[in-house]
Amino acid sequence: MINKEQGAIWVYASHSEGRLDPVALELLGKGRQLAELSGAVLEAVLIGDRVGGLAKELLEYGPAVVRVVDSPSLKTFSSAAYAAVLAGLAGAHRPEVLLLGADPRNAALAARAAARLGTGLSAHCVDLKFNGANLVQTVPGFGGNIMANIVCPRHRPQMATAAAGVFAAARVRTPGAVIVRESCALPRGLRTPKLQKVQVRAAAESHDLAGAKIVVAGGFGVGSKKNWELVEKLAKALGGAVGSTRPPVDQGWAKPEQMIGASGKVVKPDVYIGIGISGMMHHTAGIRGARTIVAINSDPKAPLFAMADYGIVGSVSEIVPALLAHLKAGKSLEVALKDVGWTRTEAEYKESLGRMRPNIYKFNRLIKNTAEDPATKRTVEGHAQIFAAARDPRYQDLVTTISHLSGKRISRYLSVIRSPEDMFANSKMKRLMFNLTGTCTGGRCAGWATMNAMWSTTWDMDHELGTDYHKRLKKWLLSAQERDITLSGALTDPKGHRRLAPSKQADPDMFLRIVAKRKNGIVVRGAKVMICGIAAANEVFVMPGTRLKASDADYAVSFAIPRDTPGLTIVEARHASDDRDSEEGFDNPVTQGGITQAYLFFEDVFVPKERVFMCREYNYAGEAVFRFTLPYRSAIGGCVAGQGDVMVGASMLIARANGLQEKVFRDKLVRMLINNETTFAVGLGAAVMGKPHPSGSWMPDPVLANVNKVHVATLPYETKRLTQEIAGGLAETGCIPAHRDFLDTRYGHLIQKYLKAHSPAEVRARIARLIEWLTMGPGVPGCMHGGGSPDGARMTVYAESKMDEMMELAKRIGNISDASLMGG
Ligand SMILES: Cc1cc2nc3c(=O)[nH]c(=O)nc-3n(C[C@H](O)[C@H](O)[C@H](O)COP(=O)(O)OP(=O)(O)OC[C@H]3O[C@@H](n4cnc5c(N)ncnc54)[C@H](O)[C@@H]3O)c2cc1C
Missing domain, CATH: 3.40.50.620 (HUPs)
Structure with missing residues (x-):
């Protein structure tokens, strides 16, 4: 002192x-x-x-x-x-x-x-x-x-x-x-200057800046003097003041008095929007008093996001004009930011499920609200993480994209895949979602692939047959994007006698079919089975599951309907150990993720015309199915790699919990890593080697996509085996008493004593249960048959590979003539 x-x-x-x-x-x-x-x-x-x-x-x-x-x-x-x-x-x-x-x-x-x-x-x-x-x-x-x-x-x-x-x-x-x-004389020789004329120029904006309610500040990321006009326009549209970091002042885009920060002004607005600003302390020292901070930056790792209430990952030239357009259309800043920057919140998503007509059953029970019922809430929580990721600057540019239809930021799961980069993002996003949930968020990806398959197929139909399906699909998709729905996909029919075509089945309902065609729509009857994640979905996109002939025309049908459409009844299938869903503690190791599969029964369901995208065009069914498999089978390598990442992590954890170091299992872990990267990389290869369709969609390469599918049906099973091998019998057999027994006052202490290893008993039990969940419980995604069987994939590899050309290569290199082959 x-x-x-x-x-x-x-x-x-x-x-x-x-x-x-x-x-x-x-x-x-x-x-x-x-x-x-x-x-x-x-x-x-x-x-x-x-x-x-x-x-x-x-x-x-x-x-x-x-x-x-x-x-x-x-x-x-x-x-x-x-x-x-x-x-x-x-x-x-x-x-x-x-x-x-x-x-x-x-x-x-x-x-x-x-x-x-x-x-x-x-x-x-x-x-x-x-x-x-x-x-x-x-x-x-x-x-x-x-x-x-x-x-x-x-x-x-x-x-x-x-x-x-x-x-x-x-x-x-x-x-x-x-x-x-005080008297203080000036030293000799020092004189204060004599001014003849003083001209004071009002620095209007700088004056406003300190007391402004809204501040729109630009940084070096704005990029040019020309782009700086976007910052000024946005400030004007919001009635706010323009601020700046130091680099724009140095560049001459902004005035010195507009600089905010330790050596500039300190602002305390209600809303501060930082555009192309990294968020260095010298600048943020001047915005600490801002009530709401919005950060717009193309780099999701920009430090400003850490202090922002709202973050939009994107380029200045993409986001600011979109914001301006929304403001011009009369939207409030909050709505405009929302429309440009992110999709529905988790809460809005869950509320939307709660408002749906209950039509899903499990265990003889009608599920009132899938977001709350123990049988379905875990899968809903898993899907809700997609909505959370869409607002998280770390993941936003992966989980969302800009709609080519509206220019708005939308969920990637509702986008048309238009380039190899979109396909990479598809694989990476699926890997991310498996990383975040440990399993499949299948209530979205099959819907995405069906919509994409029908995007190009409807385009072909409209061009070749003069129909208007593509126009309808475009309109529906735009609305689906705006509503940010969760869309599941349904292809698989019950199929009845496997050797008989749909129209030759003893029961004609073994494949979903059109039973009536009306002026304003169609009526469909039949079923779709093994449909993933339907309890988490708002709508379901339906398409044929097989190639069809003229006699099967009634089975050539595609449409999208709300999950709770009248006439649609859904029964959830059991999954391994699903009675644990109502248990507490480590019996239920994952609360935000899990797969559900269901049967969908269509009992004369009316589908309005504007939601119908194929009606008896049997010639196009096979091609549509083929096009479904391309993005699905290339990106599923990302899914299993994402779960493989979690299995590697869980294997290391159980080794440590048992008192061992992972280096004992290094070879196994490396094998698992190679499996993960193989499926991921082959999927990326399929994306690179793909080609565009005239509708604007991107078609991954069929050979590589199907090779990947075969890998996906084999390699992850090896990874699961190795995980169990490392985890020991505890995880393989699930030989852990129930959590309730663990807590029992008579003998719980004995379980706790004998289950303990290097880590406490509860931690060991939790990791082992997680491994059980990942390798044989409800965390196992349907990667063997999801998106079609591995045998189907092998057939496609055979059919699509240029084997005759390969034979010609061998003949040329080995000097083998056709005549010599024939014995001449
Ligand atoms: C003594 C001292 C005092 C200082 N005082 C201040 C001060 O008072 N105020 C101040 O601001 N600075 C001050 N500085 C400078 C400060 O340290 C930082 O260098 C400055 O704040 C960085 O400004 P920036 O965020 O605009 O630029 P950068 O740090 O270069 O960040 C640019 C950002 O733009 C993003 N970007 C790039 N392209 C795009 C695009 N197309 N779309 C969207 N985003 C994009 C990038 O990802 C990056 O995050 C001072 C420095 C010193 C040494």
């Missing part, structure tokens, strides 16, 4: 045009706090000509003493002359601390005064406090990546500057406060 004997805390009271600068009053506010805590006296120093009125005003802000140097020779500010006066005064009175504003005039004065006094100076402080007699001066350093605490232990006064807005002024009068007139 310092004390009165040791010296005072001085604040230099800068002023311009007859008014005290706000920063001077704010520094007095901080000085008063420091004085109260340290026992020092707070004093203000005022220099100028005819400043008596200002001296009286200063008394209202807490100093015990106001020292005034009032002289006609100090009429015009000069950093050299004022520094000489200030340093002279300080030399005479020896204050402990001297604080000044950080604006250019005060900064120049502070630097000169410090040099004259032979002391240190910390510029642009964002905090000040005492540690004993030392003033700890906090300054953002190294591009704002650290907060440096600077002290000046050997020289006095301890000098610091701080920008306007960093500290708060307090109107308080110290009893007995006095004004002391």
